Amino acid sequence: MLKNLIKKYKIRKLKDKSFLYLFDEPPKNEFICLDCETTGLNPKKDEILSIGAVMIKDNKIIIRKNFNIFLKSSINTNEESIKIHQIRPIDLENATEPSDAIFKLLEFIGSRPIIGYYIKFDVSIISKYTKELIGIKLPNETIEVSSMYYKTKKRSSEYEFVDLKFDTIMKELDIPELGKHDALNDAIMTSMIFLKLKDKTPAKTTFYTN
Template identity: 30%
Template structure:
């Protein structure tokens, strides 16, 4: 039980035990002394002595505990967080030796270890960079080859989850909903024709022609379903005339082949962090009062398999329906003129809701942003029942509740640069929050928090910082 508590809490309980022990010992000593004197007239004097001794012991122990907490417990917590950031998040800034000056040889030893770790990490990073450059070149060649093929392609897993799509397929899917890796094709296309074609493909092992209909019944597509040989899943190719594809259009690829064998089932609490999809979002508003102010911008990005998917993001201006105060415009640079003709919160909220389907919603100070969305849930005709992670609470779990947990402070600790022109824009803040999340996920795993439920349980120990929305 005690091992689940933080170091500072355990030290606090230790000093509480010392206080109880000191009071018990002094009480027993005075009681024995009073019995030996056997003079009832001295009872009040012994009681007064015990009260004075009790207050003295408690005051002394509190003073020692505060000194110990500030000079030993907090520095140890901070030192361990810095080491973990270097080991698992690629941070390479100098250790804060001043904060750990009372820890004797522990701080220099930790700094030496961190320096050696940074050297090894640099060598690994160089090797990874070289391999990444090679893969990027391969991807460029693949993209160039695909450009010569005037079709839109979607690679799907055996469970009909999207594993890869190109730029033209993104245009096809976007006619229905925002394209997303690991989303089910059944969110875009009616299931019966798709399943019938896949059953025929599975039995024959040959290419199958099929006619598919959008989920809302407004679009019809002529497509071909091709097998992948011995690999699971299939390739879905849309006919160019049906999809209105321009052959000369660019074909950026969005893919994650690890999703091909993904078969994640069960409650969110039991799922491993590495198996979850995250949608990291932020809002800009007319003010700081969720019960009366309105959203003017929504930005969101998706994180799949621990990486930010560059092609999957939202950047929506929202018409708040009320004037935007000049003080707010100075912060986020959004004026009344910019939001004229923009979608209202009902439309923008539904877009974000679809974008975050089957994903964990992540935000920095999530109760603030979620309060705006939940207030308009009826207008959007959606339920905001997604599981939620708050990067403020994740920061408290990893770096200790006593540290600052603003977005700027978190980015400083994780060596994330916030471009000045993107700060206080919804998409800019969402991107840097996503970068922080990506760096914190392996740190959480190293702490033994490998499932979503374990992380939520850890964040609830810091519930006093923010409201728990799960």
């Protein structure tokens, strides 16, 4: 009931009705795994530098169905931030205008659920752009792989610590490591985490209303 009310509210707020496809019934057994590299960790003031995404269909990662793009940024990258995201000014010389990149991303995602590692951050920072461009935040349902992993861990009590670091999950699940701090590679590795965990625990989706 609440979910339907939120959906109707967002459709009313949509500036451009050509994006109504975002609210379509998702294709069966299809997901988009997504990762963003950003100038920082504050969605309100930081910007996206690159987005990588890959499609999962029928329990297979469709590598040829990938999305990989650099975005122009108004924030100058400094030495400290480069150490984190490893994106240099030269990498952004032929970057895409943010509006064009976001429109292409929305077309790639469609109405499919979005998978990620701490996906709430990625959705929040993408939504900063979509709110300005089409009037609403990203409406897709999301699946958090760290939550899936957490549910597979046997604990002696509810207070027992579970290490949810990305590297720890990768090692525990015996997933090969691709190049780090590359949005597409991170999306592919997260896809592998999802597929490893999918049969161990139901992939509960979270519908973000903010």
